[in-house]
Amino acid sequence: MLVVAYLIYMFAVGFGASQTKMVYSDLVNSIKSEQVSSMLVSGNTVTVTLTNGDKAKVKIPSLDTLQADVGKEMNDQMDKGTLKQEAYETKISWTAVTNIILIIVFICVFFFGFLRKGGSGATNFTKSRARLNENTKNVTFKDVAGADEEKAELAEIVEFLKNPQKFVSLGARIPKGVLLVGSPGTGKTLLAKAVAGEAKVPFFSISGSDFVELYVGVGASRVRDLFEQAKKNRPCIVFIDEIDAVGRKRGAGMGGGHDEREQTLNQLLVEMDGFGENEGVIMMAATNRPDILDPALLRPGRFDRQIVVDVPDVKGREAILKVHSAKKPLANDVDLEEIAKATAGYSGADLENLMNESAIFAARRNHLEITRKDIEDANLKVMMGTEKRSRIITEKEKKLTAFHEAGHAVLAKLVDKTSHIHKVSIIPRGRAGGYTMYVPDEDKMYTSKNEMLDRIIVMLGGRVAEELTMDDISTGASSDIQRATDIARQMVTKYGMSEAIGPVSYDDGGEVFIGRDFAHSKAYSEKTAADIDAEVKHIMTLQYRKTEQILTENMAVLTRVAEKLLEKETIDGQEFEECFNI
Known part of the structure; x- marks a missing residue:
């Protein structure tokens, strides 16, 4: 509305006449040079019409000051008839009036159309969007x-x-x-x-x-x-x-x-x-x-x-892969059953995305068919991110990464009996400096206490391997430690697997609804919270010591795997097994 009012004002005062900017000194000089044809005085404002037809409004200090500065010139020009002094009155510019009328008509038409549209829009606003x-x-x-x-x-x-x-x-x-x-x-x-x-x-x-x-x-x-x-x-x-x-x-x-x-x-x-x-x-x-x-x-x-509607089992994953690969040309080396076993935990959308990424890899490599390598590379990209071979890595970092990943792989072989090593690499992917990929042997609905403890050992393997071989530790194990700690805390608070805390669930779900639970407190005391923290620390410390013991006893195997990684950067499950059989 302010914009509309401003436009009306501009049309009213601005149309129909050309306005010239003048200050008091300009007015005095114009009167002395006889360039003013008429004057209209209203208080401290003088509206002048110049001999060329232009008009201007000028602020004056006072009428007495104007008389003192150019009173004689004004009187002489009025006697000669070249200057006219008009009485104060409101003059209507018919051009300005016409423009105001047009503006009002335009505004009325605009609002009338807006209200008509708004009426139907308000009705449609409450309609279902189904x-x-x-x-x-x-x-x-x-x-x-x-x-x-x-x-x-x-x-x-x-x-x-x-x-x-x-x-x-x-x-x-x-x-x-x-x-x-x-x-x-x-x-x-x-x-x-x-x-x-x-x-x-x-x-x-x-x-x-x-x-x-x-x-x-x-x-x-x-x-x-x-x-x-x-x-x-x-x-x-x-x-x-x-x-x-x-x-x-x-x-x-x-x-x-x-x-x-x-x-x-x-x-x-x-x-x-x-x-x-x-x-x-x-x-x-x-x-x-x-x-x-x-x-x-x-x-x-x-x-x-x-x-x-849960994530599919191995049979379901194979059936889903058949659906999403039905219109894609697959090479003879592609085994959908093997891919289904390697994609435990994948949802239908994940599998569809995997096959789509595989087709993109094949097209990028100018393949006429999707090969096994295309699918494996696509799977790594989906899980870990894009491979970053261009990243500059120092020899020390490369060696540290090799022992870190070798630690994960060796412990997965020695401790985790439910899966097998598929691939180990020290080539950075995404945020990870390397990766160890092991595939579960079968789908499982439940996880036992010992399996969770073994999983913690595998996750801590990278940090322990760094400490034993490099006499130093790095930030590369931060994600491993976080995931291991989460498992330990779930064992204590959610699954009741701690003898010190007992078979009690202290898991609050982690959800807080503003309003209902804004002032909701935990269902256990501060002492219990301290006991939970102490038990989580005890589990992590105990598994860390077991990890040190296992890797110390198998230092020769750890070294062979790390040297193999330094040599080839990426090794598959067969090459990894060879390091154990030497």
Whole structure:
């Protein structure tokens, strides 16, 4: 509005006449040289019209001062008729008036159009942002690999959408909602699309964050509109991705029960509870944080079922690799089963990314097919980062890195019986100065206490090897020590594996919700906290001493592995085994 007022003022005073800048001395000189044709005096301001037609406003000290300076000249010029002194009055410039009118008309038209657009925009603002995906008809369970149990459980939903009378005749109530729980990238969204594709029903997808807005009431309106759309297209599936954005436990915010997010959640609960008829509308949602969802959202009658979509096992990884490599030319030396064994813990998204990076490597090397080396290099890039051969490394640093990685590798061979060495390198990758890659022999659901203690020994191997061979230690072991300490702390506080502390869990999850838990204190005393710290230190110190003992007894093997690394920079599992068999 200030800009508009300024424009009006400029049009009013500036259009219709050319303005000339003058000061008092210029005015005196102009009067003396008879260049002024008329004057209009108003207080200490004189508006003059020059003989060339220009106009100017000049501040004068006072009328008496002006009379004293050029009074005689002014009187002489007025007697001759060359200077006219006008009485003070308001003169209207019709050009300025016309411009003001045009400005007002323009502003009225602009605001009228804005209000018309804003009216429809305000209506659309409360509309649901759910998208009706047509391409889900081409997605079926055949496109989902490595999730056989999940697909079997979801098959009932498909059957109900195809033939609801089969269940209704037996008095069965189909679940109203299905919550897919799992780590990121495990295929939760793909499973939801596959259900819609198998049942050949409309699929509405929306993110949980799309409901929440700054303005109170907008999210609840969008929920109502979403269910209205769904009812018009039933039978259908409504999929809410990242539902934890809107379904977080109530009372966890600073706004009490009246903030926008909680009103949106309340409306979602009402719609799912069936105050209106929602038969034929199946709710599906995905989250990787079920622990923070509101309990009312998970009760029977809302999200009846929770299906855990976990990272795939070795069979599942092989099936996923087949899906993502179906349209990629693979060389004869590529064994998908071997790749599946080497990628334990990878999600479906990780495996898709691995095959994509492999294709990029092959294209960069002008290969016509994706080779085994392309896949191995892509896997290293995904895990460790890009190889940095151009980094300048001193001989001392190179030797230190060689013994550091040799320490990890030797201890993994001697202590860890659940995996085998795949590759060891002293070539920097990402932030790491080198790496030791060992592959688990089989997928495991649980880890024993002894296996966790052995894992700590393997992680400490690099630091101990530096100390024993270089008579010095470096910062290169910081990440190893941090991860080893985390394992020790979890053993004490989460898994109850400490004899000194006892079989008690002191794990608080590490989550603090502002509002509900802002002043929340730990569930144990300061003395217990000190005991936990002491026990973690005891575990780490004891394993450090065991690491020193093992490496001291196998110093010859450690030296051979380090010398091999200094010679070749990278060795594979077979070359590593040869160092033990000498």
